Amino acid sequence: MNPEHGLPLPQRYWAILVVALGITLAVLDGAIANVALPTIARNLHATPADSIWVVNAYQLAITISLLPLASLGDRIGYRRVYMSGLALFTVASFGCALSGSLASLAIMRVVQGFGAAGIMSVNTALVRMIYPSDHLGRGISINASVVAISSVIGPTVASGVLAIAPWPWLFAINVPIGVAAFALGWRSLPRTPGHRRPYDFLSALMNAAVFGLAITAIDGLGHGEHRPYVAAELIVAGAIGYFFVKRQLTQTAPLLPVDLLKIPVFSLSVATSFCSFTAQMLAFVSLPFLLQNAFGMTQVMTGFLMTPWPLVIVFIAPLAGILSDKYSAGVLGGVGLAIMTAGLLLLATTGAHPSPFDIAWRMAVCGLGFGLFQTPNNRQMLSSAARDRSGAASGMLSTARLSGQTLGAALVALIFGLAPQQGATIALIVAALFAAAAAVVSMMRLTQHKVPETPASV
Structure with a gap:
């Protein structure tokens, strides 16, 4: 494949369809969970405050793993990370549907979030390989349209499913779509070789700590958490962040893209x-x-x-x-x-x-x-x-x-x-x-x- 020319037709259309399906699943799942929270809380006998973890666990897992998975994509190829994320998301969706308690659902949502991060971290990198350089904007516009459409239909899909079926079906419907997308992706997504540099696991852990603490602190500030706790989280995040950035400045292909x-x-x-x-x-x-x-x-x-x-x-x-x-x-x-x-x-x-x-x-x-x-x-x-x-x-x-x-x-x-x-x-x-x-x-x-x-x- 000549990367400047993108994929040949019709493979290009099948590949962008796979990318669109993955993004749809990841975005929809955030939107439908918000709408379903009261129903899930009642069914699992959880308080409204505790049920928020169904949303927060998913978002936090995505945020702390986006850059580590993007860096992994540069190393082992974007197709591998995307397909692995899609598979993990699909399996975790099935696990969410089978969850009988808030704790098990929250754990499955964390796993699902890591899968969604695999999809989101490299999806635009894949678009760059799928489309010719002079048509790159058109390829990226498809991503923007899919995200917008998913945002529009998310609450409607959730309301429609809950009108005829119990809440586990909100997650179960991801499974056939995920399986179909994986099968199409196996045949159509471009294979992109990576590099031989060793993966920086310490930077990945530091990244997770910095973003995890920072996001938790910001969320806590908005929701009235005790100020000393928020301050402590921000101080620890800042301290780890200092050494994290310092470490990145010494890397040839840093996980936090300070070179970019x-x-x-x-x-x-x-x-x-x-x-x-x-x-x-x-x-x-x-x-x-x-x-x-x-x-x-x-x-x-x-x-x-x-x-x-x-x-x-x-x-x-x-x-x-x-x-x-x-x-x-x-x-x-x-x-x-x-x-x-x-x-x-x-x-x-x-x-x-x-x-x-x-x-x-x-x-x-x-x-x-x-x-x-x-x-x-x-x-x-x-x-x-x-x-x-x-x-x-x-x-x-x-x-x-x-x-x-x-x-x-x-x-x-x-x-x-x-x-x-x-x-x-x-x-x-x-x-x-x-x-x-x-x-x-x-x-x-x-x-x-x-x-x-x-x-x-x-």
């Missing part, structure tokens, strides 16, 4: 992604409270009015992918995030008695801006790394997204704790500030020279 972060356009793209996903999560978590508590919307109407944002992304992402193959990510991202900022401010300043249309078109503006930014930004991150560091770039892409989403959710909880009456409006204003910061950072890339793609060392 030294490339200005890459680090600016990471910062843009982090700020924009923080803004998105601030909005997504706070908007249901605004719509239901302030505007008196029903739960059904809230779900309906939240849909235009991801729905517009589904349509704008392919166009953004085509544009990203021709125009600067700095411009496309800056314009898109400026539009998103405007949409968030419009939502924050909506009158006291808005009509559904007033909310819907503002949500669509946010989706338009976010969709215009996302694909070009992801393409820039991936193409600014050498081909044999595609796994590290892919892992950093997912890490920036998840870290931003975690901070956004924690900030909403913190804002609501400080200002319960005006919390939703304040959260939207803070989201607009993060989106505006992301737009500025995105435009800063225009001062950087484009980094040429390194031809294949894979």
Whole structure:
């Protein structure tokens, strides 16, 4: 396979279908678990607070293992990591369906999270191998569309399944899809050789400690955990992080891609992604409270009015992918995030008695801006790394997204704790500030020279 030319047709279509199926499973499983928490808690005789671990265990496992698995993909090949993650996710889904207690379900969710991390850590690296270099943006746009579609249908799928079957079927439906995706992937995914450098297990453990403690501390800060505990977690995370980064600076292919972060356009793209996903999560978590508590919307109407944002992304992402193959990510991202900022401010300043249309078109503006930014930004991150560091770039892409989403959710909880009456409006204003910061950072890339793609060392 010539890496510059991608896979031949029709193998390319089958391969991108496998990538899309894997991402769908990983994203859907996060969304459906949120909706099903009350039902799971009642069935397993668990308290609502304890049942949160069904969500947290999954998210934490993904976050601490993304970069280690991305580094492993650079070493042993992206196909192996992706296929192993898909297999583990499928087996763990079956285990979740058979769980009879909250403890066993939480353990299976940890295993499932590691499988999802295997999928997420290298999926964009695989896209880079599947598509020709001059069509890379179109391939990445498929990822963005799939994530958006999965976000749209997640709550609907969960509600539909729970209407006709008990909660274990939420996880059982993953099994046939996972098996089919594995069979297709075995035949179609590209084989990419890795390198012979030994794997840095100590760095993987340090990475897990730093991200695990940092995410736990941020979440605890938002949910009112005792401040001394939060401070202790942050201090320990900072101390381990210092030695972790120091160790990475001595590595030729570091697990934390400090070599890539030294490339200005890459680090600016990471910062843009982090700020924009923080803004998105601030909005997504706070908007249901605004719509239901302030505007008196029903739960059904809230779900309906939240849909235009991801729905517009589904349509704008392919166009953004085509544009990203021709125009600067700095411009496309800056314009898109400026539009998103405007949409968030419009939502924050909506009158006291808005009509559904007033909310819907503002949500669509946010989706338009976010969709215009996302694909070009992801393409820039991936193409600014050498081909044999595609796994590290892919892992950093997912890490920036998840870290931003975690901070956004924690900030909403913190804002609501400080200002319960005006919390939703304040959260939207803070989201607009993060989106505006992301737009500025995105435009800063225009001062950087484009980094040429390194031809294949894979």
